[in-house]
Amino acid sequence: MAEFDYDLFVIGAGSGGVRASRVSAAHGAKVAVAEEYRVGGTCVIRGCVPKKLLVYGAHFAEDLMDARRFGWNVPECDFDWAALRDNVLAEVTRIEGAYTNTLESHKVDIVHDRATVAGPHEVTLASGKTVTARYILVATGAWPAIPQCPGAEHGITSNEVFHLDALPKRVVVAGAGYIANEFAGIFHGLGSHVTVVNRSDRILRGYDTQISDRLLQISMAKGINFVFNATFEKIEKQADGSLLVFMNDREPLPADCLLFATGRLPNTAGLGLENAGVELDESGAVKVDEDNRSSCDSIFAVGDVTNRVQLTPVAIREGQAFADTVFGNKPHRVDYGCIPSAVFSHPPLAGVGMTETQARQKLGSVKIYTSDFRAMKNVLANRNERALYKMVVDADTNRVVGIHMIGPDAPEILQAAAIAVKAGLTKQAFDDTIALHPSMAEELVLLK
Structure with missing residues (x-):
């Protein structure tokens, strides 16, 4: 046996x-x-x-x-x-x-x-x-983590959001990480009035600040509201089924849906x-x-x-x-270095390797190359939304240690770029590569 x-x-x-x-x-x-x-x-x-x-x-x-x-x-x-x-x-x-x-x-x-x-x-x-x-x-x-405050049970999380009976007219999103920003973009795009409430003064902590700031600017220009340095005090359900969200030192926010995206x-x-x-x-x-x-x-x-x-x-x-x-007699371990990640916001952003802040703290001397441009499609569409590509380079070795971008199809473009960062390629390798024109991805080999 x-x-x-x-x-x-x-x-x-x-x-x-x-x-x-x-x-x-x-x-x-x-x-x-x-x-x-x-x-x-x-x-x-x-x-x-x-x-x-x-x-x-x-x-x-x-x-x-x-x-x-x-x-x-x-x-x-x-x-x-x-x-x-x-x-x-x-x-x-x-x-x-x-x-x-x-x-x-x-x-x-x-x-x-x-x-x-x-x-x-x-x-x-x-x-x-x-x-x-x-x-x-x-x-x-x-x-999903849910803040401890009276009436928190009236909110939902990303577990329940896919099963809503109807599209809420007013959505309050609690949090400012990737889940919060993705659902803020989703609900806004579908026609809801969206307010993002965050306990700190910035969004997407851990991502390159210049890139996350660009998303904040674009989101606000689209009409998404942001409330910073706010903590929840209580949530009250009204007679008509709507919610009233109370925060510190602020007027209460009316909402038809409160989505907690405050970590997992x-x-x-x-x-x-x-x-x-x-x-x-x-x-x-x-x-x-x-x-x-x-x-x-x-x-x-x-x-x-x-x-x-x-x-x-x-x-x-x-x-x-x-x-x-x-079980396979093939022992190996996961390499956690240079893991690419993306936020499927509107527009999406993606990054791999060190942010500018991380590189300056770890390497000291770095070079930053950027391209701030409007995608060709946005130009003809009369859309002022601008993409931003950023390359972080070790000044001593010329090695590319980070690439961060926001703009249409940024995650699709970054996956290939992540291979170059993982492989330890230099800025010269990018410069020596002929551009694929016209494309947004070509900006990666034209960075100055």
Whole structure:
């Protein structure tokens, strides 16, 4: 008889958990994955995928307006929130099915139940069944953080925003990170009046200041309101179902929807990790070493639950590294240097490597090259919105250590540029590359 029911039991079928399950099974391990909600996790079900589809939907407002300058006789168009919502949710269901089929084709057992850790090699399902495994992988992701104030229960998070019955006329977005700015752009594009409320005096902390400042300028010019240095005191629900949002030293804000986008916390509450002596940090994240192993030798963790880098591709890389190391006899570790990231705002921004501030602090002597321009499409459309590309260069070695940009298709352009930064190419390598004209991307090899 086998010593354990499974070689690997994975808790959470998000991006990291699915990759780890599939690859471990491909290496010959007997694998089960438990998912209490839907296969696909945050990214597929209530994150990156449906959000990006809403971004596309919202951008049609500007595209239809601009089309008239390009000769298209576009009539006044009405927007149907229910149609977009339902089509997006249908696509989510399709992708969930694809993820499920991938697991099943690799003979991974899918357990549609909540699982908690009962010991170093033991998992208890909500049904009461106990399962044993040689290794346990925690891949439960993160959960939206909600400010503690009276009436907070009247707000929603990114978990619920994709299921709204109707498009709210007035939206208050709490927070100023990437989720907040993305949904501010979405709701504004779809026709809502949007106010972003932030407890500090800047948006997108961690991104290059010059780029985030440009997004703030463009967002304000579009009509999105921003309230800075504000804290919530209480939220009151009115007789007509609307909300009144009270903040410090300010007039209360009326709203039809309050969206909390104030960060995400590792999803470890009630998971039973203490039963196996798994150590958590002050945010509730599972502490792991470079091989994703927790303080309990038989329990590992990948993805947002570790609070290292909360990005889907990182969770996937961690799941791959775990499977290859533990079951594939191909040990390797994730390189967390030069991870590109993007904000799918209106317009989008993207960056890789060090910001100007980080480079000056770490390297001392740096050179900054920028291009501040209007995209050709915006010129003909009579749209004053300007793109900004920025390159950060180590003055001593001429090596490009950071690229940051805001403008149409910035994330699509940055993915290729990130390879150059990761490879350690110099500014001269960019200068020696002939421009692809006419394109926005050519500005990267013309920076002065």
